[in-house]
Amino acid sequence: MDTKQAVLDILxxxxxxxxxxxMDENIFENGLLDSMATVQMLLExxxxxxxxxxxxxxxxxxxxxxxxxIAKVESLRNE
Amino acid sequence: xxxxxKLWQIFGPVxxxxxxxxxxxxxxxxxxxxxxxxxxxxxxxxxxxxxKGQSIKQAAFEKNYVPFYGSSELSRMDALHPSVLAYKYKxxxxxxxxxxxxxxxxxxxxxxxxxxDQLSNKKAVFIISPQWFTKQGQNPAAFxxxxxxxxAVDWILGAKDSVATRYAxxxxxxxxxxxxxxxxxYALMTLASGQKLSxxxxxxxxxxxxxxxxxxxxxxxxxxxxxxxxxxxxxxxLPGTYAYDNLRQFAxxxxxxxxxxxxxxxxxxxxxxxxxxxxxxxxxxxxxxFDYTKSPEYADFELVLNELAHEHVNVLFxxxxxNAKWAKYTGLSQSMxxxxxxxxxxxxxxxxxxxxxxxxxxxxxxxxxxxxxxxGWNGWLKVDQYVKPFMEERNHPVNYKLNxxxxxxxxxxxxxxxxxxxxxxxxxNIKKN
Amino acid sequence: MINIQPYSNPRYFxxxxxxxxxLIIGLYHGRRFKAYEAFVSLLFLFxxxxxxxxxxxxxxxxxxxxxxxxxxxxxKYVNSGKNKTSVFCLAVILAILPLAAVKIxxxxxxxxxxxxxxxxxSYLTFKTVQVxxxxxxKTIKKVDPITYARFxxxxxxxxxxPIDRYRRFKEDYDKAPERDKYIENLKFGTRxxxxxxxxxxxxxxxxxxxxxxxxxxxxxxxGQANGGLRLxxxxxxxxxxxxxxxxxxxxxxxxxxVGTSYFMGIRTPMNFNKPFISQNIKDFWNxxxxxxxxxxxxxxxxxxxxxxxxxxLVKNRIRLSQLAYFVxxxxxxxxxxxxxxxxxxxxxxxxxxxxxxxxxxxxxKHQKQIPHNQFTKWFxxxxxxxxxxxxxxxxxxxxxxxxxGWK
Numbered sequence: 001m002d003t004k005q006a007v008l009d010i011l012x013x014x015x016x017x018x019x020x021x022x023m024d025e026n027i028f029e030n031g032l033l034d035s036m037a038t039v040q041m042l043l044e045x046x047x048x049x050x051x052x053x054x055x056x057x058x059x060x061x062x063x064x065x066x067x068x069x070i071a072k073v074e075s076l077r078n079e
Numbered sequence: 080x081x082x083x084x085k086l087w088q089i090f091g092p093v094x095x096x097x098x099x100x101x102x103x104x105x106x107x108x109x110x111x112x113x114x115x116x117x118x119x120x121x122x123x124x125x126x127x128x129x130x131k132g133q134s135i136k137q138a139a140f141e142k143n144y145v146p147f148y149g150s151s152e153l154s155r156m157d158a159l160h161p162s163v164l165a166y167k168y169k170x171x172x173x174x175x176x177x178x179x180x181x182x183x184x185x186x187x188x189x190x191x192x193x194x195x196d197q198l199s200n201k202k203a204v205f206i207i208s209p210q211w212f213t214k215q216g217q218n219p220a221a222f223x224x225x226x227x228x229x230x231a232v233d234w235i236l237g238a239k240d241s242v243a244t245r246y247a248x249x250x251x252x253x254x255x256x257x258x259x260x261x262x263x264x265y266a267l268m269t270l271a272s273g274q275k276l277s278x279x280x281x282x283x284x285x286x287x288x289x290x291x292x293x294x295x296x297x298x299x300x301x302x303x304x305x306x307x308x309x310x311x312x313x314x315x316x317l318p319g320t321y322a323y324d325n326l327r328q329f330a331x332x333x334x335x336x337x338x339x340x341x342x343x344x345x346x347x348x349x350x351x352x353x354x355x356x357x358x359x360x361x362x363x364x365x366x367x368x369f370d371y372t373k374s375p376e377y378a379d380f381e382l383v384l385n386e387l388a389h390e391h392v393n394v395l396f397x398x399x400x401x402n403a404k405w406a407k408y409t410g411l412s413q414s415m416x417x418x419x420x421x422x423x424x425x426x427x428x429x430x431x432x433x434x435x436x437x438x439x440x441x442x443x444x445x446x447x448x449x450x451x452x453x454x455g456w457n458g459w460l461k462v463d464q465y466v467k468p469f470m471e472e473r474n475h476p477v478n479y480k481l482n483x484x485x486x487x488x489x490x491x492x493x494x495x496x497x498x499x500x501x502x503x504x505x506x507x508n509i510k511k512n
Numbered sequence: 513m514i515n516i517q518p519y520s521n522p523r524y525f526x527x528x529x530x531x532x533x534x535l536i537i538g539l540y541h542g543r544r545f546k547a548y549e550a551f552v553s554l555l556f557l558f559x560x561x562x563x564x565x566x567x568x569x570x571x572x573x574x575x576x577x578x579x580x581x582x583x584x585x586x587x588k589y590v591n592s593g594k595n596k597t598s599v600f601c602l603a604v605i606l607a608i609l610p611l612a613a614v615k616i617x618x619x620x621x622x623x624x625x626x627x628x629x630x631x632x633x634s635y636l637t638f639k640t641v642q643v644x645x646x647x648x649x650k651t652i653k654k655v656d657p658i659t660y661a662r663f664x665x666x667x668x669x670x671x672x673x674p675i676d677r678y679r680r681f682k683e684d685y686d687k688a689p690e691r692d693k694y695i696e697n698l699k700f701g702t703r704x705x706x707x708x709x710x711x712x713x714x715x716x717x718x719x720x721x722x723x724x725x726x727x728x729x730x731x732x733x734x735g736q737a738n739g740g741l742r743l744x745x746x747x748x749x750x751x752x753x754x755x756x757x758x759x760x761x762x763x764x765x766x767x768x769x770v771g772t773s774y775f776m777g778i779r780t781p782m783n784f785n786k787p788f789i790s791q792n793i794k795d796f797w798n799x800x801x802x803x804x805x806x807x808x809x810x811x812x813x814x815x816x817x818x819x820x821x822x823x824x825l826v827k828n829r830i831r832l833s834q835l836a837y838f839v840x841x842x843x844x845x846x847x848x849x850x851x852x853x854x855x856x857x858x859x860x861x862x863x864x865x866x867x868x869x870x871x872x873x874x875x876x877k878h879q880k881q882i883p884h885n886q887f888t889k890w891f892x893x894x895x896x897x898x899x900x901x902x903x904x905x906x907x908x909x910x911x912x913x914x915x916x917g918w919k
Contacts, residue, residue: 031872034794035809036833039817054649055814082695089699093706355737 131227132299140197149206181221184379216375223256334446367410400442515563568630701774712764719757
């Protein structure tokens, strides 16, 4: 499956919103994502995209917009 | 923008601030003229900044202010308080109140250091409370409230080696407040061991004194408690002219009105605030074991006497009583109290301090005390019977003969001291009441 | 013996600046004098734990040796390809052990117990636990002993934070910043230190030294007179005054630490970000003592939820987050100390943040009905401020003095 679509699906599930039109929106600042949802997202990514991102790897500033998340997932996949 | 310019923009202001600060603190600013109102306010404020500071006291003593050294009784500002009487009847002197809860001999010794020149050959009143003479003596925390580095540096720079100097240095080293500054601490250690300060130490301390004096000059009149309205309000109650019998009657009336809610003759407010029922039961017989006859305070008091003798101060000592009814309730021993008074009197008279107002047996008189241990209405009036003639008589410098025995532990712990015969020497022109 | 406590008086800053000057000149020219830096650090640590505090100094040395043994033994274990949870737990427990001993010691009625512990042990423990956790996650591949020692013993932050992260620290420490960047460091460092003067020595002094003792006295007095829960207006005054004091004193201290780090070419993270304009409790913890709360978020909260979700311990996501908040804040309470008011403080904040979450969910569902305007915003700030101040009243331990006569 396409990474972008997978990530957006996961985010949609977590936030209840379709984020495809706000790819550079900071989703922590606008309150869509919190620590709890982040953990869920990491677990979902492990399941659906087959990338292992330990909690230590998680720096908010690297993961705070949908575009950044997609980029991060792709870079982890290619490691 | 070049990097140099950037650096200048960062550090330039800091550098300028430092230079300005150094100029501000090291220039010997003249003591600005202090207004009469400012001095009056300071004289009745009992603020710690005034006690710790220098410039206000100096300015006041150069005018007609007379230091009244004491402790918490000074804050009992009823209509017959010395400050109120002097204000109301436009006397030629004004009391400058120095002291508050916890101030004792050692604090007074150090606060005197800031006004050495102004004190010499002057008059002063000293209220010496037997309550100071506890087993512990000066409470270190209370000492810290009244102590300032300026006092210490003033004293250190003027100190000459003597038993008194070594004793004072050792005492100050015992106090946490005294050792808070490293340079002061080392200077004290030097003095305590009978050595002289090095040139470098003196130079540094002089610069420090300049800084501290400027700081005091700029800031210590800020945030003073304003007790002037209180004094004026109380003065308004007094009869228009000074006549002893009228005042006596007035004091009785005031006392009567003020002590209606208890059987001890304690002011209503104090009783409500400090001795509500729960406390009262606990306090019964609580002072059975109080002993003022053995205390390091005797040696501290000797320091004060040393200072007064050096400046040839003409000083009136006042020994207040305790509220007799209250003493009976708490079990405080009157014979122990009298023994302490005898010891204080001996220490005074044997060194030539003969001007003593011993009120210690008046604690049972009506409305003499405002509360448990503090003078009030008739008590203050009695004090005035000593203060008024003392202030009216022409001033003369007094020579005292000091005895360093009074610094020893042997004296501090000595018991069974007999009351010396003072009748012939003591101030005589007291109206009998 | 000379004993100099960090940032305690103006003289300290003069000494600090003189000591750092060679380092500053070096960094400005793109070079980091590591040996000199180590010398200055050791000197300042020595001055801090010298004289009357020498027992603490000895303990610090012992503590560092112990933590080195634990960390490097665990690193060896991980590098050998094994990754058992039990060994990981053991390593973490060992790392926390000294701190736990220090926290429990006061409960033992023994004079020797008073001597255990040193200034800064709580903050050092965050750093060591963090490194062990990241070793397990393999985000730290190899701990360099010298960098690790410098990280733990970094003197500007050793006593009370802010809590830096090993990888972030290493990145700064391994290089000298570029000149433009370093000039920027100097600019912010200077600003932070002067802001710290204002906060700690002026505003903090007014609240903490001038006003607080009087309010405490009044609150005790009127409390006793009023009976019951011993409430009084003075107590309310104490609450606000203490909160202001706590912020300005601690934020001032943190600014000194961050400012000094900047001079040394290390961008230690900030600790406070205008906490009193927080609009809710969650927002507050993103602004108050940030390095601590982020540490708890990353190493307790997220790990706990990750573990629980992965092993499906709690099905309901909301219940899980609530549980995690309790775990998070309870540990924080215990970390502050084993007295009732720190623990109640933790429980209070856990409860507050859970209520806040419930409200936020409700608000999201009913977005249309609930007004959102300037007034509601300021009301939220006001409400949060008061809840926070009340929590600080608990934290201060003053209620313990007021009610039980001990603290």
